[in-house]
Amino acid sequence: MAVNTDKNLYTVVFAAIMVVVVGSVLALTASGLSDKIKENQRFEKQQNILYAMGVNENVDEGSVNFIPADKVEAEFTKYIKEQLVIEDGKVLKDENAYLIDVKKQTTLARKGEKAKLPLFIGDKDGKKFYIIPMYGKGLWDAIWGFIALDDKMVVQGVYFDHKGETPGLGANIKQRYFMDDFTGESIMSGTKYSGISVAKGNNDPINARKDDNKVDALAGATITGNGVSAMISETMKFYEDYLKTIRVN
Amino acid sequence: MRLLSKKDSGLILDPLADNNPITIQVLGICSALAITAELKASIVMAVSVMFVLAMGNVVISLMRNIIPSKIRIIVQLVVVAALVIIVDQVLKAFAYELSKTLSVFVGLIITNCIIMGRFEAFALANGPWRSFLDGIGNAAGYGLILIIIGFFRELLGSGTLLGFKVLGDPITKTGLYAIGYENNGFMLLSPMALIVVGIIIWVQRSRNPALVEEN
Numbered sequence: 001m002a003v004n005t006d007k008n009l010y011t012v013v014f015a016a017i018m019v020v021v022v023g024s025v026l027a028l029t030a031s032g033l034s035d036k037i038k039e040n041q042r043f044e045k046q047q048n049i050l051y052a053m054g055v056n057e058n059v060d061e062g063s064v065n066f067i068p069a070d071k072v073e074a075e076f077t078k079y080i081k082e083q084l085v086i087e088d089g090k091v092l093k094d095e096n097a098y099l100i101d102v103k104k105q106t107t108l109a110r111k112g113e114k115a116k117l118p119l120f121i122g123d124k125d126g127k128k129f130y131i132i133p134m135y136g137k138g139l140w141d142a143i144w145g146f147i148a149l150d151d152k153m154v155v156q157g158v159y160f161d162h163k164g165e166t167p168g169l170g171a172n173i174k175q176r177y178f179m180d181d182f183t184g185e186s187i188m189s190g191t192k193y194s195g196i197s198v199a200k201g202n203n204d205p206i207n208a209r210k211d212d213n214k215v216d217a218l219a220g221a222t223i224t225g226n227g228v229s230a231m232i233s234e235t236m237k238f239y240e241d242y243l244k245t246i247r248v249n
Numbered sequence: 250m251r252l253l254s255k256k257d258s259g260l261i262l263d264p265l266a267d268n269n270p271i272t273i274q275v276l277g278i279c280s281a282l283a284i285t286a287e288l289k290a291s292i293v294m295a296v297s298v299m300f301v302l303a304m305g306n307v308v309i310s311l312m313r314n315i316i317p318s319k320i321r322i323i324v325q326l327v328v329v330a331a332l333v334i335i336v337d338q339v340l341k342a343f344a345y346e347l348s349k350t351l352s353v354f355v356g357l358i359i360t361n362c363i364i365m366g367r368f369e370a371f372a373l374a375n376g377p378w379r380s381f382l383d384g385i386g387n388a389a390g391y392g393l394i395l396i397i398i399g400f401f402r403e404l405l406g407s408g409t410l411l412g413f414k415v416l417g418d419p420i421t422k423t424g425l426y427a428i429g430y431e432n433n434g435f436m437l438l439s440p441m442a443l444i445v446v447g448i449i450i451w452v453q454r455s456r457n458p459a460l461v462e463e464n
Contacts, residue, residue, distance in 0.1 A: 003315065011317040018324060022331045029338050036342040044345065062412065069345075168286025168407065168437050177420075205420055220437050 043069045045098050046076040052146035052159045053122040053129040055079050064176055080131075082121040086242050088114055102144065106135040109238050117238055122148070129156055130246065132239055136231025139223040140164040143173065143231060149187065151248040155196070158182045160228065170224030181207040181215040187232070189213050193240050195233030198225035253382070260382040264390030267460065270363045271394040272450045277363040281395055282442040284354060288411050291399030293347075294354050295392025301332050302364050303384035308332075309372040310380035316373070325368045326359075333358050363391055398445045406436030 004010065047066035050056065055075060057065040067075050083097035094100075097118040108115035122129040129148045136143050141164035148156040160173040172178055185196050199214040200222060207216055217225040236243070253261070270276045284290045308328050309316075316324050337355050340348035358364070367387050372380040403409055408416035408426075417424015419432060435441050454460045 005315065005317045006319070011319055014315070014317050015320060015323075018327060022327055026331060026334055029335050033338050033342040037338070040341065040345040062414075166286065167284055167290040168403065219434055 040069070042099065043072050046072045048146055048159045048161070049098060049120055049122075049131055049133075050075060050079060052131050052148040052157045053079065053124060054148070054157045055122075055124060058176075062176055064174065064179075079122050079124055080120050081123045084119045084121065086117040086119060086239070089241060091242065094118070102133045102135045103142070106235075106238075110234075115238075119239065119242065130243075132235060134231045134235040136227050136234065138162055138165045138173075138227040139170050139221070140166070143224070143227050145228075145231070147182070147187075147232065147235070149243075151246055152186075153188045153193075153243065153247055154184065154186050155182045162224070165224050166221070169218065170221040172218050172221065173224060173228055178215075178218060184210040185213060185215060186211070187213075187236055193233075193236045193243065195229065195236050197229040197233075200225070257379065257382055260379060261386035261389065264383075264386040265393060266390075266453075267457065269390045269394060269453075270366070270387050271391055271446065272453055273460065274363075274366070276366050277361050277391050278443075278446065280354070280357045280361055281398060281446060282439045283357060285395055285398040285442050285445075286402050286406065286437050288396065288399040288403045290354070291395040292392075294357070295388065295395050297336065297354060297358055298361060298363070298391060299385060299388035300336060301329060301358055302367060302388045303381050304332055305329050305364060306367055306372040306380040306384035307377045309368045310375060310377040313373050321369075321373070322365070325365055328368075329359055329364055363387060394446070394449060397449060398442055401445055402436045402442060405433045406441075408432050 005014075047069070050067055050072070051064075055067060057067060059065065066072070080098075083094055085092050085094040085097050085100065098120065100116055100118045102118070105115040105117060109117065118133055120131040122131055128151060130150070131146055131148045134145050134147060141162065143160065143162045143165065145158060145160035147158045150156055158179050160179060162171060162173060165171045165173065182196060187193060187195055194213050197214050198217045200217045204212075204214070205216050264270055267273065271278065271281055280294060284294050305325075305328050309325060312324070333355055337348065367383060371383045375383070400410070403411075404415065408414060408419060414424075416430065417426045419426050
């Protein structure tokens with residue numbers, strides 16, 4: 001029997017059934033996979049933190065290779081000695097500080113409200129690393145990352161990532177040649193916490209100068225580069241009081 | 250015995266050349282401009298569109314006799330959106346790295362006019378098997394153009410292909426850079442993708458004058 005698909009009642013019933021069917025399929029998929037997805041996100045955070053402090057599987061100058069997901073948890077406990085949360089000037093220990101939502105806490109800190117700011121202390125070959133998560137905005141969407149400092153406030157490594165920067169342009173903030181430039185730069189300019197600026201026309205493409213608080217910008221990605229600069233200097237302001245207590249001149 | 254009848258193989262082969270969705274039907278231009286600065290991104294986009302278009306075409310074709318014509322566009326959108334979300338979730342769970350590369354393009358797949366165009370023009374009037382072939386063919390035609398544009402933009406704009414330095418190192422001045430070659434930064438900007446599409450259309454029409462419209 002042919003159905004008259006033009007009737008209003010049929011259209012309404014069809015739409016209702018479609019919404020229920022599609023909604024259920026999506027809900028089932030999402031709930032079925034949510035544990036696995038959360039686990040992947042947890043591993044990714046651990047991989048990023050370890051990457052910033054130089055624990056990775058990079059094989060040559062161009063590669064960005066993390067510790068594999070199946071080994072990352074063991075490596076994380078091996079290298080990360082302390083996880084701290086700075087809240088209202090107080091420094092507290094927190095076993096799961098890496099799971100703190102940095103986006104939410106940065107938004108609170110920007111408004112001047114009480115925020116939980118995580119910080120990780122790593123130890124590799126007897127050397128101490130202070131790893132700070134960062135969150136900011138690029139051209140199209142969010143950018144974030146981790147910066148590893150030593151007690152002289154010199155950058156030991158960084159990791160940047162983004163949500164929707166332009167492939168081939170702003171998306172290159174997660175390329176080795178950009179991230180590696182930050183290593184060796186100081187976040188201090190004299191006695192001031194200045195951060196590091198991503199400078200156009202730096203005229204130092206191989207980044208030989210390490211005392212200028214500047215790294216060479218990405219061609220065609222001015223706003224993403226400015227976003228990275230702003231993100232670092234803003235984060236340093238949030239952590240300045242704590243960093244003063246650990247700084248060695 | 251042929252695997253596909255002549256008519257069926259035409260569904261796959263026509264969109265590759267004489268009925269290409271980008272150069273002839275002029276659909277899907279926006280994503281061709283947005284994501285082709287790198288060859289890898291072009292390939293990932295091509296594969297994702299192929300999955301969504303082929304599966305979507307099959308689903309719409311199976312439902313073609315029961316979809317109310319008044320809300321058919323909404324039904325098509327829901328099908329595309331649901332497929333894209335499922336693909337995204339499955340990738341996030343089982344191929345997390347790839348899903349991060351894909352995330353930029355997910356929104357673009359939903360708005361890709363080729364998908365809605367094929368649902369409207371083909372899947373609503375044909376059976377599931379032929380709709381599947383049509384989806385594969387059109388996505389392949391779209392992907393082919395994307396890969397050509399991505400190849401030239403990445404090669405001339407960054408001197409690399411799939412991230413490998415093929416023209417030498419621009420900083421230490423090796424390879425072509427040693428004799429004074431410079432990367433063309435224009436190639437990385439979206440307008441150059443439009444110019445490359447224009448050049449492909451020009452080459453294609455000059456080789457096959459039957460494609461040129463009469464005034």
